[in-house]
Amino acid sequence: MSKRxxxxxxxxxxxxxxEGAIKRYRGFLEKEFKADDVPDRGEYVSLHKRIKLPxxxxxDIIVYSSDIIYVSGSAYIDENEFATSATRIVQLAQQATTxxxxxxxxxxxxxxxxxxxxxKVNLDNEYERMVAIxxxxxxxxxxxREQMKELNIEGAPLDEGIPDKIKKIKDKGYAVIEEDAIxxxxxxxxxxxxxxxxxxxxxAEEALxxxxxxxxxxxxx
Numbered sequence: 001m002s003k004r005x006x007x008x009x010x011x012x013x014x015x016x017x018x019e020g021a022i023k024r025y026r027g028f029l030e031k032e033f034k035a036d037d038v039p040d041r042g043e044y045v046s047l048h049k050r051i052k053l054p055x056x057x058x059x060d061i062i063v064y065s066s067d068i069i070y071v072s073g074s075a076y077i078d079e080n081e082f083a084t085s086a087t088r089i090v091q092l093a094q095q096a097t098t099x100x101x102x103x104x105x106x107x108x109x110x111x112x113x114x115x116x117x118x119x120k121v122n123l124d125n126e127y128e129r130m131v132a133i134x135x136x137x138x139x140x141x142x143x144x145r146e147q148m149k150e151l152n153i154e155g156a157p158l159d160e161g162i163p164d165k166i167k168k169i170k171d172k173g174y175a176v177i178e179e180d181a182i183x184x185x186x187x188x189x190x191x192x193x194x195x196x197x198x199x200x201x202x203x204a205e206e207a208l209x210x211x212x213x214x215x216x217x218x219x220x221x
Contacts, residue, residue: 004075009086011069015097017046020221022063025096027217028175029061032092033085051085053077061089069093091173100218104146108218111142115211129204130192136211137189140182143214147174162186177217181210 015021026047029035035049038060047063057074059082064070071086101108118135121128144165145158151172157164163183166176176182185207191197199207 006072006075007077007079007082008070008072009083009090010071011090011093012067013069013090013093013097014067016063016067016069016093017065018097020099020219021093021097022047024099024217025063025093027177027213028092028096029089031177032088032175033059035061059085059089063093088173092175095175099220100143100146100150101220103150107142107146108215111139112215112219114142115139115208115215118211119208123201123204126198129199129201132204133185133192133199133207134189136207137185139211140185140214143218144169144176144182147176147218175217178210178213181206182214185210 016025026049029049029051033049033051035051038048038050041048044065045062046065047061049061051059051061053059053074055076057077059071059073059077062070062072069090071089073082073085114135118132118139121132123129123132140162144162147169148154148158148165151169151174153168153172157168160168166179166182169176170179188197188199188203188207192199
């Protein structure tokens with residue numbers, strides 16, 4: 001009986017090895033697949049990540065300096081499972097090379113300015129903590145709406161709630177960084193706006209941190 005071979009796929013994604021793209025790609029792989037770094041990189045390897053699967057199976061993603069992405073998986077991974085994962089891995093690379101800021105620069109810059117202001121408020125003051133969380137949520141709203149527009153989602157869906165927006169974006173194959181945190185922050189924001197709930201300092205600090213990560217995922221650098 002012949003030995004099973006590892007499954008593999010190769011794709012070229014122009015620009016994936018640029019500084020901004022490789023940073024975004026690393027984040028996408030870590031958030032969506034919980035991929036770990038593999039430290040023993042070769043001379044022409046820009047990135048090597050590993051996705052651990054049950055039963056000691058794994059998928060490796062190697063990005064070469066020539067903009068070639070090589071995806072390989074354990075021999076005993078189901079063919080369809082590997083194909084689905086490999087396709088998604090390449091999709092994320094393509095998204096990483098075309099950050100939203102390049103296509104929607106004015107809106108993303110506005111979100112950055114809002115976050116910059118929010119980062120300057122005094123988090124020891126309970127009312128300013130409210131402001132920090134509301135503005136962080138506003139940044140997320142701007143990013144999600146612009147992602148939807150870029151994906152040709154128009155009309156009523158643009159005014160739907162955060163979970164619905166995220167679902168529609170993901171249905172189009174587009175990754176949303178920190179999606180659970182974005183949903184949780186909207187709930188916190190609603191309690192502030194509708195009930196006057198006062199957040200503690202740690203909540204405000206975390207809100208600003210999440211908004212910064214979200215903006216980094218769509219920024220040029």
